[in-house]
């Protein structure tokens with residue numbers, strides 16, 4: 001259950017630690033932590049220090065919220081997100097978005113590592129998410145009392161903010177960064193997809209597949225928080241020539257493509 005009291009406890013703790021009126025929130029995906037190096041005047045709160053925050057698992061003991069200056073704005077960055085496949089529920093994984101909103105963010109930027117289902121897209125490419133398909137079998141808004149937090153029947157006709165996405169596209173052009181655009185499908189994981197599942201995803205209209213992001217986007221829309229998201233494509237999901245994937249490879253590819261994502265996010269923060 002989500003309670004306003006819990007949220008207030010988390011928010012007030014962070015404010016007491018100097019997380020004052022951030023303007024932009026950022027969620028960093030797997031292997032995409034380097035943006036944090038560009039943040040100045042950092043204040044850090046580890047997830048396990050924040051009252052009422054979901055308890056970080058052993059793998060995610062390093063999860064933290066970082067506050068500071070980036071691109072001339074106060075930002076709050078989530079380094080290490082919560083996933084369904086770690087056993088968290090939809091309310092847990094989206095809790096930090098509600099906390100960042102409670103702190104005052106006006107825009108949200110989300111990143112993830114994803115597999116390319118559309119084979120015109122290649123390993124190492126960036127894909128701006130234009131729309132999504134929720135294949136995680138649930139919703140972060142399906143709980144008793146959701147109406148106290150916003151409209152239950154949240155409109156999803158344009159879940160990604162057009163203005164922010166247009167700015168990202170023009171930044172990509174001016175910085176000579178190739179930015180594809182497409183549909184992201186979210187699955188639970190943690191197992192990767194079978195060949196038959198990749199064929200299905202393609203038929204469904206997905207360009208990329210990953211294990212995150214969609215719940216956070218749904219909650220951002222619930223909160224009327226403009227959001228953009230970029231996938232870093234870490235592998236090519238060709239059902240007719242499928243090679244075994246190695247999660248270490250995925251993380252390594254995410255790291256090589258990361259500077260392009262950092263440049264786009266920084267540029268956007270300067271513009272919004």
Ligand code: HPA
Pocket residue numbers: 113114115116187189192193209210211234235237250
């Ligand atoms: N599926 C396939 N490939 C991927 C994924 C995924 O969920 N995430 C990163 N590469």
